[in-house]
Amino acid sequence: MADKKEMTVEEKLRALYDLQLIDARIDEIRNIRGELPLEVEDLEDEVAGLTKRLDKFNTSLESIDDDIKAKRNKIEEAKELIKKYTTQQKNVRNNREYNALSKEIEFQELEIELAEKHIKEFYAQIEHKKEVIETTQKRLGERQEHLTHKQDKLSDILAETEKEEKALQDKSEDFKAQIEERLVKAYARIRGSVKNGLAVVPIERGASGGSFFTIPPQVQMEIAGRKKIITDEHSGRILVDPELAQEEKEKMQALFQKL
Structure with a gap:
């Protein structure tokens, strides 16, 4: 198997958030089936x-x-x-x-x-x-x-x-294959520990997505800089800035429509 391409932190964040959007869509489909x-x-x-x-x-x-x-x-x-x-x-x-x-x-x-x-x-x-x-x-x-x-x-x-x-499952595996194993394992661990399966979330109104805990302005700036992977100290979720999240949502929405 060929070595994985060296990714920038921003590329890792985008790939992780794309993976999250794919897995969330799979969860949504399974929820439709329900019990x-x-x-x-x-x-x-x-x-x-x-x-x-x-x-x-x-x-x-x-x-x-x-x-x-x-x-x-x-x-x-x-x-x-x-x-x-x-x-x-x-x-x-x-x-x-x-x-x-x-x-x-x-x-x-x-x-x-x-x-x-x-x-x-x-x-x-x-x-x-x-x-x-x-x-x-x-x-x-x-x-x-x-x-x-x-x-x-x-x-x-x-x-x-x-x-x-x-x-979607095939796409999920494709994205996992692009991301370094350490991050995939961390993503899976976080996803398995949170109730809604969301391991990567954007900042919404100054707080971690789905949380009421405010992110300090300095940390928000670091997240927006996309130079390192930052997690929410309360939930452990990986955080991405709203702009990146919106861009990836639009991209993945277009992908979902083709499936």
């Missing part, structure tokens, strides 16, 4: 969860249907055995055999009674699950509709801003 990507992600997770829940309930219903069929088969088997034992009772040779068959018949009748009780309980479970399924389907429909709306909205915003954001 939409996260909202879409949360809704996608919720829809997936509700869909999975419905699948489990439907699988559970199928399982209960199988259980009901098994119990009905059990009832039919018990009825056949009762019929068989009743017939056998007609041909017994003594009371002991008769009583033994009676006990078998009684046992099968209990089996039928228990199976019918279980079937009744299964149908109660089915009704409950169907109510939950209906509620879940309604919720899923609402969430799916909301998700589609948010996805469409996000797609529209991305379509409008994605190309510009990518071009």
